[in-house]
Amino acid sequence: MLSGQQHTYWTCKFYSFADNNQVITQNKYTMKPKGKATSFDIAHFAGVSQSTVSRALRNSPLVNEETRRRVWEVAKQLNYKVDKNASNLRTQQSSTLALLLFEDPTGDESQINPFFLNMLGSITRACAKQGYDLLVSFQSTSQDWRADYEDSHRADGIILLGYGDYMDYQSRLQQLLAQDTKFVCWGATVDGREDLTVSCDNYGGGKLAAEHLLQQNRSQYVFIGDASDHSPEFFARFKGFRDTLTAHGCGLSERQIANAISTEESGYHATRSLLANNIQFDALFAASDLIAIGALKALKEAGKEVPGDVAVIGFDNIAAASFISPALTTVQQNTTLAGQMLVNNLLSLIRGEAVTDTLLPPKLIMRRSA
């Protein structure tokens, strides 16, 4: 014989009222540990309506100071937390961002490129600083993307991270753009692509590497990475490197370029094949540190001294770069700043503000290898 229709606060979970308005179960009152308190419960205990509770808890100027205090007090006692699902549903936004991390299709499930893990760390921090939560999801480039985080209202925007295969990437990005999904990409700005990107100045980074090697009067250069435009970031590093060499009269022929994806193993094999083909070189620029580390291994096996016989420069400045022997000279990307810019730009985009692509300055970290 319970009634709970006329006054909404009677739907309070803990108390029930008879039709004559008398509390009939107060004596049995127990706060079930699992029964989370709702704003109706607070409304009842504070003796106000649920609307007022909602306003009070969000510090609306409309509620009386004394009322607000009482509501907060009760809320604290009941350990009340706003139900985010209800709140998000009503306000149509989630104060959550989603991070999609695209892995190199190495097949090896266990290891993730440490550079991206670093980025993940700084993105997480940047999100927290802005009061946003972060949904993280790893994606295989080949598989279907789970990019529906915004469609399903789980996230307000998406951050894309990874050396995506360009061809595959392209069509997906178009689709996201068509759906008006808010997203930011880490990587390279690509002409003709209208997505918003934050990236390291990869061209400038390649230039830094070239200049450093030129200063050491090296004469025969090789590049290991992807010199096609499949991977725009690697391509930009390559161009910066090659253009600078060319400007100083040192060309880079087809034979002095070896393809590799961003893994140690791939770098190792690429270097071995250069050596096997009898390519002469005393300076090596790898498109990433993992590649460079693989290259160091191949060089050591071949009896080449680093930096004596060959100078090696990597890219990223991952932790391992400082541990390996010889310590790796590399082009650092500022991951902390990158994470902040990705998050800030995405939030601006979501707010509808004008945002432009961001280029972050690279920095040469000099160690033993070059």
Next chain:
Amino acid sequence: MLSGQQHTYWTCKFYSFADNNQVITQNKYTMKPKGKATSFDIAHFAGVSQSTVSRALRNSPLVNEETRRRVWEVAKQLNYKVDKNASNLRTQQSSTLALLLFEDPTGDESQINPFFLNMLGSITRACAKQGYDLLVSFQSTSQDWRADYEDSHRADGIILLGYGDYMDYQSRLQQLLAQDTKFVCWGATVDGREDLTVSCDNYGGGKLAAEHLLQQNRSQYVFIGDASDHSPEFFARFKGFRDTLTAHGCGLSERQIANAISTEESGYHATRSLLANNIQFDALFAASDLIAIGALKALKEAGKEVPGDVAVIGFDNIAAASFISPALTTVQQNTTLAGQMLVNNLLSLIRGEAVTDTLLPPKLIMRRSA
């Protein structure tokens, strides 16, 4: 003069109806890119009720095969995605887990312990495999925890990861337990704590390290890490190490123990102070790889050969362990399995099944340093 009260499917966003049931804005129909389709929209286009749409999309056996196909067809055309907020609100569960990562209070904001980043990777994968999303949040141990993910219905359960300061940890965990929050801890099982844990057999790992060093007829041992019970994991590694040595007649006096937190720097300083105090040792066991790497640096600076003068064993098998010179012998924790167990156990707990603490077997990875 729109009406949308009597029949719920009139609240469809794209069509509006006059009181006489005539479509009045059909000619103006445009699917706004931002206006995400709802189940009402599908209902309209498929010529069924919204209830049926909901059922059809979840493949309820109640709907006719032909109807189901039509609904799916329309849903696909409209690029419909279930609104997770609405769905979660109604079903009172979120198919999301939250990961709280506690950082060592190093003050240095930029680097995160690579071991935990690896764990993060495997946890993310394990979540995806189970159809759950993952919210990631980094926490400073000192700060207030943001453990309200479950209270606010953002997550169904929480995974706690990190070498938490035990004292601080304890009271928070009690609170979580009191609130009946579903959570799993990575770390060590601690007597008297009622939380569910998944951990590496740290004691057994310490034992592996000791046995390996004993086999090499080393005679003077040191341990670097935390030998107090502030950090239960390190303590268990220490106990396994010490007990095994003791069982073989090799003690470990107070002076042969140096405290360090899990950073390279801390390991470096701890090792230096051992050397400065003139402690003689030819075998060193570090509670983590980062500590071991710091120790290697200190040893090298002091002119000690590794493994000639001193054998060094670490714990974790982070990526850097194989890059550093000499390559680090270490006790590996199976992060892939750990991630899976954390997720699986948490899901079992959420489902109300009986779950017990899980111990994962460690494995000695033999490299150059010992």
Next chain:
DNA sequence: CCTCCATCTGACACCGGTGTCATAATGTCA
């Protein structure tokens, strides 16, 4: 032809908040 049951569908309450609107209470000023 009526009963019974299986199959399918629509109406509706509900989840727990947010925002709008109406209104009661109080104060201000002519």
Next chain:
DNA sequence: TGACATTATGACACCGGTGTCAGATGGAGG
């Protein structure tokens, strides 16, 4: 004292799904 502005509050629709219940339909069986 009456007109009006100000302040504080409650009622209620609404967000977009899910689950229950009632009812429509059609075929089988007596």
